[in-house]
Amino acid sequence: MIDVLIVGGTWAPHGHPVTDAFAHALDPGRFTTRMVPYPADYGRQTTFADSRAAGAAALVDAVHGTDNRVILAGYSQGAIIAGDLAAEIGQGRRPEMEVLACALIADPLRPAGRFLDPDPGGYGIAGERHIDRIPTYWSAAPGDPITALPPGNPLRSIADLSQYFTLTGPEAVLRWGQSLVDVAIQRQMQDWWSPENFQSWGGAIAFARGYLIDGRHTDDYVRFGHAARLGEAINSAVTVSV
Structure with missing residues (x-):
């Protein structure tokens, strides 16, 4: 098998x-x-x-x-x-x-x-x-x-910013905050905000509803x-x- x-x-x-x-x-x-x-x-x-x-x-x-x-x-x-x-x-x-x-x-x-x-x-x-x-x-x-x-949908930020999200305690919240700083410093954000992607921005609500x-x-x-x-x-x- x-x-x-x-x-x-x-x-x-x-x-x-x-x-x-x-x-x-x-x-x-x-x-x-x-x-x-x-x-x-x-x-x-x-x-x-x-x-x-x-x-x-x-x-x-x-x-x-x-x-x-x-x-x-x-x-x-x-x-x-x-x-x-x-x-x-x-x-x-x-x-x-x-x-x-x-x-x-x-x-x-x-x-x-x-x-x-x-x-x-x-x-x-x-x-x-x-x-x-x-x-x-x-x-x-x-x-x-x-x-x-x-490619240009703003919902991509959810994936970029929530890897360490939790509200289980002060240390956990601090860790999440540090992860946001690390993502910004290391430029790991997906660039959905690029002007070339503006036609996709309006679809965020529809995809969220989906x-x-x-x-x-x-x-x-x-x-x-x-x-x-x-x-x-x-x-x-x-x-x-x-």
Whole structure:
């Protein structure tokens, strides 16, 4: 069998209708699926950056802990974690690891032009991360600002400025403030405010509504079949004998 290690999205480390739809579309005769537990937080108790780090460590342990061949998969925050590990493996930074493929849903670091139909446009809210030498498949719903945001959309600042956001205590708030200073000094902000991007500015409200109200980041992946199609793509692409 092939283990599909799935890293869930924010506040859903043990599963979500989106990851369920993906998992149910996989061929049970060839694939076993397993959620990889981690904090999956975004500032309630743990910062996004610390949650990602814990998720990365948990995923590495999960890969090392199986004797089966592996596919990495993730949704939203989990897609960052799974995609980052796949990128490291593709770069040769983890020579002890081998994975067959990577499946990412609503990846905040999806590169432009990488998607299963339909073309959602844009790219990830946190920027673009390319994955080499590992067959990788991206599911991106049109209108989802987390993975299909136009280059000049002001919502990009949320990703740039909230990595260490939390209000759990004075030290945590101080750490977040220092991270904002570091981002500014190191010029890590995405330059959405560039005049060449002004045509995208007006879409911020529509994309925010899509995330907060219209289910572009959640329900659409189930009701329009995006997550299931990603599972079907893995069924077709991963043809090694078991």
